[in-house]
Amino acid sequence: MKTGFLRSLHERAPIDMQRASQVLEHFLLKEPIPVHMKNWFYALGATPLTLFVFQVITGILLTFYYVPSPELAYESVRYISEEARMGFWIRGLHHWGSTLMVITIFLHMARVFFTRAYRKPRELNWILGMLLLITTLGLCFTGYSLVYNQLSYWATTVGTNMIQEIPLVGPFLVHLLRGGESVGSNTLTRLFNLHIGILPTLLFALLVTHILLIRIHGVARLEGHEKDEATYSFYPEHFYHAVIITLMLVTFMSAMTVILPPGMGEPANPDVTPNHIKPEWYFFAVYSILKIVPLRWGIYFFVAVILATTFWPFLDDLLRNRWPGRRIDYAVGSLTIILFLAFTVYELIVY
Secondary structure, eight states: OOOHHHHHHHSSSSSOOOHHHHIIIIIIIIEEEEEOOOOOOOOGGHHHHHHHHHHHHHHHHHTTTOOOOOOOOHHHHHHHTTTTTTHHHHHHHHHHHHHHHHHHHHHHHHHHHTTTTOOOHHHHHHHHHHHHHHHHHHHHHHHHHTTOOOOHHHHHHHHHHHTTTTTTTTTHHHHHHHSSSSHHHHHHHHHHHHHIHHHHHHHHHHHHHHHHHHHHHHHHTTTTTTEEEEEEEIIIIIHHHHHHHHHHHHHHHHHHHHHHHOOOOOOOOOOOOOOOOOOGGGGHHHHHHHHHOOOOHHHHHHHHHHHHHHHHHHHHHHHHHSSTTOOHHHHHHHHHHHHHHHHHHHHHHHO
């Protein structure tokens, strides 16, 4: 029997809770998962989502102290790292969370690529995955720019100079980011707004759409076993996988925060150019290649690579029709990973 309060609440919000519970149970808990997803490597899809939640929570806590102005930005980060209660831990979780988010998206996309889980009718979800990766890298770029030390200031300067070379939209984008001819107070404010508002909102919308399409089409079965691969319910086994991964992530990020806390560096000085300017590791391959080729041609090359990767499911179909029986995707994917790792390791060991 309903109490007076519940009856009154139901009159104002006439929701059939029993029906809603059944829909939720069918939509989430009983979602059929292909049996190959019991392998932990195949279950990386939920990890970026978990890390995104961590990033939102820690990011909100950091904004309580961060001041987006050239005069106070560096000092506010120093205060968070050295004086604010648990500030070093929150900043460390945010720093290592962004690194892990990039790594897990790379790994998840590699798994999807080599298993051809993007095949029809899931091409749009692959495109959304690429947009998620680009948006995440945008969050990383705007994030480390906010520290306003020498690295972040000059990396922002170099990064926006590169953006300027993008065909058609480059000059517009660089003016939009900088808010002037050079990196300054307007740039910091705009990067801050991008980092805490526009990009997280875009990432959230992409994630929701990505998950919705997975629910509509179902998790892709292994190629060649679309009709005979067994399934199991999302709850409890897959759910507990996600819980265990979450606990492992918190433990790992906390340990890295203590062992390798994010540093401060020297405050930004527009009048002193450092001898060596390097971006964060996930941009090392781009940085290394652009040292070899002219900037404009390098930018054209990376724009072409991004477009080809974004629409790879359709290119893959064309190549398979042209050369049936040949796994060109294996060759393309393997070569891309080898080159990415080679350039990244090279920049890591070269000062």
